[in-house]
Amino acid sequence: MSPDPIAEGVLMVDAGTTQNFSSLLRENRVFAPNAEFAAKAHVKSEAEYEAMYRKSVEEPEAFWGEAAGELEWFEPWETVLEGTFPEPKWFVGGKLNLSHNCVDRHALGARRDAVALLWEGEPGEIRKITYGELLVEVQKFANVLKGLGVQRGDRVAIYMGMCPELAIALLACARIGAIHSVVFGGFAAHAISDRVNDSGCVVVLTQDTSHRRGSEIRLKAIVDEAMEKCSTVRNVVVFQRSGSPVNMVPGRDLWWHEEIAKASATCEPEWMDAEDPLFILYTSGTTGKPKGLVHTTGGYSVGTYLTTKYVFDLRDEDVYWCTADIGWITGHSYVVYGPLQCGATVLLYEGAPNWPENDRFWKIVDAHKVSVFYTAPTAIRAFIKWGDQYVKGHSLDSLRLLGTVGEPINPEAWMWFYQEIGKERCPIVDTYWQTETGMHMIAPVPGAVATKPGSATKPFFGVVAEVVTKEGELVPLGQGGLLVVRKPWPAMARTIYGDHARFVEAYFSEVPGSYFAGDGARRDEDGYFWLMGRVDDVINVSGHRLGTMEIESALVAHAKVAEAAVVGRPDEMKGQAIAAFVTLEEGNEPSEALKQELRQWVAKEIGALARPDDLRFTQMLPKTRSGKIMRRLLRELATTGTVSGDTTTLEDFGVLAKLKDGEE
Numbered sequence: 124m125s126p127d128p129i130a131e132g133v134l135m136v137d138a139g140t141t142q143n144f145s146s147l148l149r150e151n152r153v154f155a156p157n158a159e160f161a162a163k164a165h166v167k168s169e170a171e172y173e174a175m176y177r178k179s180v181e182e183p184e185a186f187w188g189e190a191a192g193e194l195e196w197f198e199p200w201e202t203v204l205e206g207t208f209p210e211p212k213w214f215v216g217g218k219l220n221l222s223h224n225c226v227d228r229h230a231l232g233a234r235r236d237a238v239a240l241l242w243e244g245e246p247g248e249i250r251k252i253t254y255g256e257l258l259v260e261v262q263k264f265a266n267v268l269k270g271l272g273v274q275r276g277d278r279v280a281i282y283m284g285m286c287p288e289l290a291i292a293l294l295a296c297a298r299i300g301a302i303h304s305v306v307f308g309g310f311a312a313h314a315i316s317d318r319v320n321d322s323g324c325v326v327v328l329t330q331d332t333s334h335r336r337g338s339e340i341r342l343k344a345i346v347d348e349a350m351e352k353c354s355t356v357r358n359v360v361v362f363q364r365s366g367s368p369v370n371m372v373p374g375r376d377l378w379w380h381e382e383i384a385k386a387s388a389t390c391e392p393e394w395m396d397a398e399d400p401l402f403i404l405y406t407s408g409t410t411g412k413p414k415g416l417v418h419t420t421g422g423y424s425v426g427t428y429l430t431t432k433y434v435f436d437l438r439d440e441d442v443y444w445c446t447a448d449i450g451w452i453t454g455h456s457y458v459v460y461g462p463l464q465c466g467a468t469v470l471l472y473e474g475a476p477n478w479p480e481n482d483r484f485w486k487i488v489d490a491h492k493v494s495v496f497y498t499a500p501t502a503i504r505a506f507i508k509w510g511d512q513y514v515k516g517h518s519l520d521s522l523r524l525l526g527t528v529g530e531p532i533n534p535e536a537w538m539w540f541y542q543e544i545g546k547e548r549c550p551i552v553d554t555y556w557q558t559e560t561g562m563h564m565i566a567p568v569p570g571a572v573a574t575k576p577g578s579a580t581k582p583f584f585g586v587v588a589e590v591v592t593k594e595g596e597l598v599p600l601g602q603g604g605l606l607v608v609r610k611p612w613p614a615m616a617r618t619i620y621g622d623h624a625r626f627v628e629a630y631f632s633e634v635p636g637s638y639f640a641g642d643g644a645r646r647d648e649d650g651y652f653w654l655m656g657r658v659d660d661v662i663n664v665s666g667h668r669l670g671t672m673e674i675e676s677a678l679v680a681h682a683k684v685a686e687a688a689v690v691g692r693p694d695e696m697k698g699q700a701i702a703a704f705v706t707l708e709e710g711n712e713p714s715e716a717l718k719q720e721l722r723q724w725v726a727k728e729i730g731a732l733a734r735p736d737d738l739r740f741t742q743m744l745p746k747t748r749s750g751k752i753m754r755r756l757l758r759e760l761a762t763t764g765t766v767s768g769d770t771t772t773l774e775d776f777g778v779l780a781k782l783k784d785g786e787e
């Protein structure tokens with residue numbers, strides 16, 4: 124059985140060091156929008172896109188005001204945009220509720236009997252929940268939360284697998300104004316307790332177990348372990364997915380089904396201010412502590428709605444499938460909030476792409492007539508490796524649009540996706556964005572913008588993106604630089620929970636007056652953007668971000684480890700792999716057993732996706748005279764086995780010689 128690239132974690136490219144980048148420089152294929160697709164699309168031509176883009180940046184208030192007007196507001200806003208970076212406010216004075224726009228608006232309208240959530244469990248069960256039914260479920264669960272004393276502004280942690288109840292949990296929080304903080308189900312107990320404590324969550328929602336690759340992930344047991352360190356949590360509500368036995372703590376733990384059976388089916392949505400927090404989602408940065416990014420209600424609703432409408436060209440009759448887990452920003456914006464606001468049928472799949480066979484995804488596409496399919500380059504590379512025989516025999520006729528997210532896509536993978544899955548009929552939207560941006564930032568509007576394999580193409584409406592030097596000067600076309608955004612956009616995160624100074628410092632201090640979130644890019648002569656990977660110490664696991672510092676902190680927390688340095692190295696299959704260099708405390712000897720113990724330790728501390736692929740023991744780490752670990756050297760060493768270039772600031776040349784020799 125091949126490894127599961129999503130669960131195991133596959134890393135992204137690192138600026139300038141990969142084959143990916145060099146192949147991108149040679150890429151010159153262009154695919155004009157498919158005429159048949161364009162004829163029916165929301166935006167039908169390049170001229171139309173250009174005119175809309177121009178309006179969106181020249182008259183942002185008019186543009187975004189119109190977009191917001193497509194949603195329902197309890198009270199209209201007074202000002203579309205007030206202030207600018209780092210504290211813009213959108214739709215000031217407006218009141219709305221995102222669960223109302225995702226559910227009620229359709230349930231009380233023409234989409235009442237249309238399927239909102241179409242779920243397939245890994246063992247094969249199928250559930251269909253219409254918009255009308257979803258409205259009942261969301262209201263009931265919102266009342267369960269209220270019954271537990273959860274109030275507007277309280278934080279609720281969610282640690283679940285992919286099932287309808289997870290989406291219901293998010294919507295129920297949004298309905299009563301509770302701030303959800305979803306922790307990806309692949310993270311370990313530590314990651315849960317850190318996040319729960321950082322924002323003081325009062326309730327945790329989980330489930331007994333979730334199915335993945337034929338086995339069960341014991342989510343509730345992991346929550347129990349985390350709760351030993353969480354004093355703010357009053358209750359844990361457990362959804363019964365599999366019926367596997369779990370430990371229920373009297374007075375703290377409650378069964379989802381028992382609570383829901385007692386709950387009333389009416390719960391009026393809270394009227395939220397546009398700038399009220401909607402959720403917190405943690406992501407990795409350049410320090411050891413993940414950042415709790417805070418998204419607010421109005422701007423996030425409008426940004427995710429409009430990008431879903433235009434980038435996926437979404438319409439009512441679509442069966443839309445984004446394979447991301449709801450635990451990541453992609454799942455928040457483009458499994459739950461964007462597509463439900465658009466009234467589409469959203470497919471949720473619980474398990475792995477290669478269970479029971481490598482063709483599970485294609486079976487799902489055919490069985491449910493999926494029309495829009497959004498996945499990660501790392502998954503596409505896995506499909507290629509598994510072989511075309513798993514695709515053949517599936518018609519895939521229902522597909523009309525394909526999308527990718529999470530990391531730069533190499534042109535070879537793009538072409539395979541285009542030919543083998545899209546049969547040269549489906550446009551591909553390569554969408555560049557981040558947890559911080561909340562919504563797509565650079566992505567083609569299909570039907571209007573021609574695509575080039577490996578390029579995320581042009582900015583979305585209202586997004587003023589540029590490639591600049593550290594001083595903020597534009598770099599000439601064709602040259603690499605820092606990707607910045609010059610003007611605020613509605614769905615941008617507003618702060619880091621409990622640490623606004625860190626928010627300002629992390630995103631608005633690098634390039635004066637601009638938002639910078641750590642990616643390198645270049646623009647070609649047509650104005651297309653080519654993302655070149657992170658320029659900071661963030662590495663990306665299956666399009667999932669991890670800070671090198673986070674993994675280093677986990678390693679150093681082991682009693683036998685003195686110091687650790689972690690870098691990403693390119694890996695043909697995975698995109699990038701994690702390489703760790705470790706020095707041991709006095710009295711400990713390197714051994715194969717200790718190596719495995721440390722790899723396992725990281726998996727236990729953070730989650731399987733952070734487990735180092737390589738781990739090398741060394742007597743010292745190469746440092747500059749000022750004491751900084753020379754990551755560039757380690758990266759080169761991990762990649763090529765040798766080191767070239769300038770090492771004049773290296774503290775101890777002997778260290779390098781020892782590392783080169785692979786001394787253990």
Ligand code: 6R9
Binds near residue numbers: 640
């Ligand atoms: C949505 C998401 C964000 C980082 C981002 C960048 C990389 C995402 C990309 C892409 C090139 C794309 N990234 N999409 N790079 N092309 N289409 O992935 O959010 O987990 O916060 O990661 O992912 O490096 O900075 P998040």
